Amino acid sequence: MTNLSMLKPGDRALISNIGTKGALRRRLMDMGVLVGEEIRVEKVAPLGDPIDIKIKSYHLSLRKTEAEEIGVEVVQ
Amino acid sequence: MKSVVQLKDEVVAPADGYRDATVDSGARRVITVAVAGNPNAGKSTLINAIAGSRLHVGNWPGVTVEKKEASFEHQGTRIRLVDLPGTYSLSPYTQEEIIARDYLVQERPDLILNVVDSTNLERNLYLTVQILELGIPVVMALNMSDEAQEKGYRLDVKGIEEMLGVVAVPTAATRKSGLDQLLEAVVATAAAPKLRRPKKLNYGYDIETAAELLARELALESAPLLERFPERWLVLKIMERDEHVLRQVNFGDEALLERALHHLRSEHGDDVESLMAEARYGLASGLTREVLRKPELKKTELTEKIDRVVLNRFLGIPIFLGAMWLMFKLTFDLSKPFGDWINDMTGGPFKHWASILLGAIGAPDWTVSLATEGVISGVGFVLVFVPVIFLMMFFITFLEGSGYMARAAFVMDRAMHAIGLHGKSFIPMLLGFGCNVPGIYATRTLENPRDKALTALLIPLMSCGARLPVYVVFTGAFFPRSSGTVIWSLYVMGIALAIVMGLIFKKTLFRGEAPMFIMELPPYRMPSLHSLCVHTWEKGKHFLIKAGTYIFAVSVLVWFLLNLPWGVENRKDSYLGQAGQVMAPALAPLGFGTWQAASSLITGVIAKEIVVGTMGEIYAPKKEEAKQEFKPFGEEVKEVAVSFGKACRESVSNVVSTFGITSLDTQEKEERSALKGMVLKTFTPLTAYAFMAFVLLYMPCMVVAFAMRQEFNGWKWFGVAFAYQTVLAWGMACLIYQGGTLLGLGG
Structure with a gap:
């Protein structure tokens, strides 16, 4: 299974699980990062981290260490 | 089941001393309205548009989160607005969320005004759903309705009202549209809370x-x-x-x-x-x-078009650096002529007038000196900071309101994160090179208390403009050929030590889980000028009142130190000189253990450029008070106005001219040459370099101290800065002097 940090800009995916607990998990969910949600990776920052994803029709940025906790299934 | 409204009446009466204070004497009812909403939903703009200059800005008790309140009359009803911190949720994990929920649960406002971004409805409604759990009547401002309309969105306002049990009003705060209807809805809902009960939503x-x-x-x-x-x-x-x-x-x-x-x-x-x-x-x-x-045909949004360029792999960083250069230049170059003007005016005509006035009523000499050197200088000293702080706040607010601040953080986060900082730390630190004070105030853009404190701790290591005059005198005397390189090396030393200290703090004081970086990249928007101005004015006023009074008091105190015991002829015998003599031995291992150096370092606590001024007075006292040529009163008044006009012109031409920081050239003044001669006699190139390093690193000036106290609600972080910087300054200067001596550079 892949995680969000491995996707390239333009990739679309469905969130399959959120591996983290506590504050980080809650924060992700509060921002709409929920299992089953569709996301698209929009951009990677010029220095390679963080990334910019589109979710629930808005833009969200997160660091790769945080994206690693989000399991995804790529949508072709 | 117990009705929420009944419950409320029981609760409010005894527990709510907070509200009692605002009930006006006419005994008319005051409606308390808590304003809640997502960050970037336009909540600030809406409040500024409604309340404007009636806003009162303070802090939530015990924390550094800003609290805005306003109380005003609308169609015969007194409304008290309390702005809650912008949040995405009411989870128990962030300071802002805890403040918002505690207020809603404990203070029980009569009504919640939920500001919602109509262009981003789903995520905004997530907060609304949580707000409805409280059972408090809700009026919803469907903000940015103009933008939603442009996008071709069609919103069923009635549908929202029916499904949620709220009153919804489309608004566009930047254009001030829908605000009257919104206030009417607030008054009407508060008048009949039982008719407007929020729906209990079914969670499955x-x-x-x-x-x-x-x-x-x-x-x-x-x-x-x-x-x-x-x-x-x-x-x-x-x-x-x-x-x-x-x-x-x-x-x-x-x-x-x-x-x-x-x-x-x-x-x-x-x-x-x-x-x-x-x-x-x-x-x-x-x-x-x-x-x-939503319309079926979706065009590419403007924000995405801009981001294609602004966040581009190759262009992202150059654009960011360009934007920063522009902001830095605008902040400091625009404000400098006005700061200088204030300085000249308080130092010239105002002092003159005060001394004439006091002379005329027969006041003793020492009061004249206290009034002019102590009081007027102190006031002038506070006012000099006003232009730069106002301008900086204006630009920072613009960056935040336009949506670029989030992009700046996105672009810089990787680099800043390496030393334990946040992408948003970059801008405060950059401002620190102009002046540490606006840098400290700019840390308010960082939401996380840990990021904020760490950034503020490192800002004093950014060599500010006030340290430059010290470098200029010393490099001019000892390194005339390579003064540029030597000054540059000091800037680099500050940055390098900031990186080292950042890593050390990350492993010690701020050990533990690194805060997360889960940040919305909001759509680009043009902030309204009105909102920008209100915000800037609030910040500037805050500085004047909160920090200004203390800075003024310390200035007066230093005047006493310099002039007491009364009638001292020799600076060595003044309290300041005596303090310098006590301190001098501690500086001996650094190569400049003289009372003169120590005394000037003490006064540098007011502002680091004063080190030069004090040295000038100590080493090269003015032989005789040069009889100043005073012009007639009328002409002096004219001069105040004329020089203000000149400051305006200079401010504009500073921006138009493509030169970098203009202050370097103007620092070289002839009066400094006498000082240079004396400095050459008492310092060597090695001790001069150690001294400059010490001036760079030792405790931040008092304005920074008061700014830190104000931003962090107490002396804790300034205490930490004071302690580590004293150790660092002493250690580095010692290393330079002793190491240099060992290498045979001491001659």
Whole structure:
């Protein structure tokens, strides 16, 4: 299974699980990062981290260490 | 089930001393309205548009989060607006969220004004769903309705009202449209709260069954709790195992909770908190689908077009650096002529007038000196900071309001994160090179207290403009050929030490989980000029009142130090000179253990450029007070106006001219040459370099100290800065001097 940090800009995916607990998990969910949600990776920052994803029709940025906790299934 | 409205009446009367204070003497009812909403939903702009200059800005008790309040009359009803921090949720994990929920639960506002971004309805409604759990009447401002319209969105306002049990009003705060209707809705809703009860939303069969069960058990076993808290909210929070609430209500009945949650857990697993988040988002999504029609043909949005360039792999960083250069230049070059003007005026005509006035009423000499050198200089010293702080706040607010601040953080985060900082730390640190004070104030853009404190601790290592005059005198005397390189090396030393200290702090004081970087990249928007100005004015006023008074007091104190015991002829015998003599031995290992150096370093605490001024006075006292040529009063008044006009012109031409920082060239003044001669006699190139390093690193000036106290609500972080910088300055200067001597550079 892949995680969000491995996707390239333009990739679309469905969130399959959120591996983290506590504050980080809650924060992700509060921002709409929920299992089953569709996301698209929009951009990677010029220095390679963080990334910019589109979710629930808005833009969200997160660091790769945080994206690693989000399991995804790529949508072709 | 107990009605929420009844519950409220019981609660408000005894517990709410806070509100009593604002009931006006006419004994008319005051409606307390809490304004809640997502960050970037235009909440600030809306409040500024409604309340404008009536806004009062302070802090929430005990924390550094800003609290805005306004009280005003609308059609005969007194409204008190309390702005809650912008939040995405009411979870118990961030300071802002805890403040918002505690206020809503404990202070029980009459009404919640929920500001919603109509162009981003679903995520905004997620907060709304949580707000409705409180059972307090809600008026919803469907803000940015102009933008939604441009995008071709069609919103069913009636539908929203019916489904949520709220009153919804489309608004466009930047254009001030819909605000009257909004206030009318607020007044009407507050007048008849029972008619406007928020709907109890259905979180799904399993959650609702468990909630009912728990509510029933609570009513039997912990009835007093239900009197103190809104029932539905309390039940849901307990189910979520919301730590903050469990602690507040002192709930420890695990068996009870276990019974209530048994079925829910066996069906959906243990993570009830996530289940709730999903249920709430489910409602927000469903509602959005019902009430919002988006056009079928979607054009590429402006924000995405801009981001293609601004966040581009190759262009992103150059654009960012360009924007920063521009902001730095505008902030400092625009403000400098005005700062200089204030300086010249308080130093010239105003002092002159005061001394004439005091002379005329026969005041003794020392009061004239106190008034001119102490009081007027002190006031001038505070005022000099006003232009730069106003301008900096203006630009920072613009960057935030336009949406670029989030992009700046996105672009820089990787680099800043390496030393334990946040992408948003970059701008405050950059401003620090101009002046540390606006840098400290700019840390308010960092939400996380840890990031904020760490950034503020490192800002004093950014070599500010006030240290430059010291470098200029010393490099001019000792390194005339390579003064540029030597000054540059000091800037680099500051940055390098900031990196080292950042790493050290990250491993020590700020050990533990690094805060997360989960940040919205909001759409680009043009902030309204009105809102920008209100915000800037608030910040500037804050500085003047809060920091200004202290800075002024310290300036006067230093005057006493310099001039007491009364009648001292020799500076060596003044209290300052005596303090310098006491301190000098401690500086001996650094190569400049003289009372003169020590005394000037002490006065440098006011502002580092004063080191040069004090040295000038100590080493090269003016032989005779040169008889100043005073012009007639009328001409002096004219001069004040003329030079202000000149400052305006200079400010503009500074921006137009392509030169960098203009201050370098103007520092070289002839009067300094006498000082240079004396400095050459008492320092060597090596001790001069050690001295400059010490000036760079030792404790930040008092304005920074008061700014830190103000931003962090106490002296703690300034204390840390003071301690580590003293050690660092002494250590580096010692290393330079002793190391240099060993290498034979001492001659």
